[in-house]
Amino acid sequence: MRPFGTTIFAEMSALAARTGAVNLGQGFPDTDGPTAMLDAAAAAIHSGRNQYPPGPGVPELRAAVSAHQKAFWGLDYDPDGEIIVTAGATEAIAASILALCEAGDEVVCFEPYYDSYAASIALAGAVRRPVTLRAHDGGYGFDPAELRAAFGPRTRLVLLNSPHNPTGKVFTPNELGQIAALCEEFDAVAVTDEVYEHLVFTDADAPHVPIASLPGMRARTLQISSAGKTFSCTGWKIGWICGPRDLVSAALRVKQFLTFVNAGPLQPAVAVALDSPPSYYEQFRDGLQRKRDRLCEGLTAAGFAVLRSEGTYFVTADITPLGGTDGVDFCLALPERCGVVAVPTQVFYDDASAGRHIVRFAFCKRDEVIEEAITRLRRL
Ligand SMILES: *Cc1c(COP(=O)(O)O)cnc(C)c1O
Numbered sequence: 001m002r003p004f005g006t007t008i009f010a011e012m013s014a015l016a017a018r019t020g021a022v023n024l025g026q027g028f029p030d031t032d033g034p035t036a037m038l039d040a041a042a043a044a045i046h047s048g049r050n051q052y053p054p055g056p057g058v059p060e061l062r063a064a065v066s067a068h069q070k071a072f073w074g075l076d077y078d079p080d081g082e083i084i085v086t087a088g089a090t091e092a093i094a095a096s097i098l099a100l101c102e103a104g105d106e107v108v109c110f111e112p113y114y115d116s117y118a119a120s121i122a123l124a125g126a127v128r129r130p131v132t133l134r135a136h137d138g139g140y141g142f143d144p145a146e147l148r149a150a151f152g153p154r155t156r157l158v159l160l161n162s163p164h165n166p167t168g169k170v171f172t173p174n175e176l177g178q179i180a181a182l183c184e185e186f187d188a189v190a191v192t193d194e195v196y197e198h199l200v201f202t203d204a205d206a207p208h209v210p211i212a213s214l215p216g217m218r219a220r221t222l223q224i225s226s227a228g229k230t231f232s233c234t235g236w237k238i239g240w241i242c243g244p245r246d247l248v249s250a251a252l253r254v255k256q257f258l259t260f261v262n263a264g265p266l267q268p269a270v271a272v273a274l275d276s277p278p279s280y281y282e283q284f285r286d287g288l289q290r291k292r293d294r295l296c297e298g299l300t301a302a303g304f305a306v307l308r309s310e311g312t313y314f315v316t317a318d319i320t321p322l323g324g325t326d327g328v329d330f331c332l333a334l335p336e337r338c339g340v341v342a343v344p345t346q347v348f349y350d351d352a353s354a355g356r357h358i359v360r361f362a363f364c365k366r367d368e369v370i371e372e373a374i375t376r377l378r379r380l
Pocket residue numbers: 027087088089090091114161164165193195225226227228229234237238239
């Protein structure tokens with residue numbers, strides 16, 4: 001693990017704290033989630049639910065995840081054996097990779113990628129085979145030939161994150177179809193990171209489609225999500241894995257030796273949150289979409305070439321029009337120049353050249369924080 005330093009988020013948040021800059025670097029909301037969820041957590045703590053929960057997660061949360069998958073995505077998962085609760089999506093991803101990969105197996109994943117992916121693949125002794133998402137036409141795409149070339153006889157998994165952090169890309173049904181066909185052809189398992197499943201904006205080209213819902217894919221997909229992003233409780237670290245019994249039990253076997261269990265009294269509270277009416281999810285999305293629009297206006301006015309964000313908490317922007325050539329240098333200087341923190345996306349690429357000129361801003365912040373950031377960015 002020697003090549004893995006401190007995560008860029010820790011580094012940039014420390015820089016924000018030190019300089020008093022507005023932190024649009026790390027993607028955590030600055031308001032709390034639904035009151036009913038917070039109350040349920042407090043009630044659980046005060047009613048004696050403070051010991052180890054069952055290894056696969058408390059029954060009411062597994063039932064709520066099952067009902068959610070059915071209601072939103074039309075997918076049927078048995079709460080007993082096809083769903084487990086994890087310490088956030090991060091542990092779910094690590095447990096899935098460690099369970100399914102032997103040393104030397106290959107994992108296809110789209111770069112730029114969430115920073116825990118490369119580390120989890122390395123912990124498994126597996127090899128990452130990146131496919132590069134490139135900025136073009138104002139959004140992001142990949143070359144189908146490059147995707148095909150990434151698959152081979154050692155391919156074990158495809159790790160797919162849609163809606164995608166850091167780009168804000170939502171994979172289209174056509175792209176998902178290409179990935180699914182290659183999974184079939186190479187007998188690979190799809191491990192999906194769908195933590196932004198409820199944050200696809202109304203002007204995106206396509207709605208969120210779990211790859212597990214494509215023909216034949218349920219049997220070869222571990223679908224992962226978590227409460228942190230959807231219910232603005234990133235510190236709770238409650239996630240889950242849904243999938244066929246054999247794959248889920250393999251992940252559970254690893255998970256029991258990573259954390260065994262976590263956050264017992266918060267699990268029933270997340271069950272309450274998942275039962276929120278459809279209006280909760282719509283208002284959550286619409287609120288973030290307004291923040292996205294406002295920040296994009298501000299970034300454009302400040303001189304950035306803003307790329308399309310169709311989902312997630314994030315928008316990326318090209319620094320070239322501002323005379324920038326290197327995102328790391330640009331982000332390190334930004335707090336001094338105007339009192340704002342952003343994150344360079346090149347650190348999420350193996351091929352850093354593809355993202356050298358692009359930086360990421362988070363808009364999951366209170367309106368006044370976004371307005372303050374916009375005012376400061378005008379100094380550029
Ligand atoms: C935030 C995030 C995670 C981590 O989720 P936790 O539930 O906090 O572990 C995983 N993947 C992506 C793409 C994220 O943005």
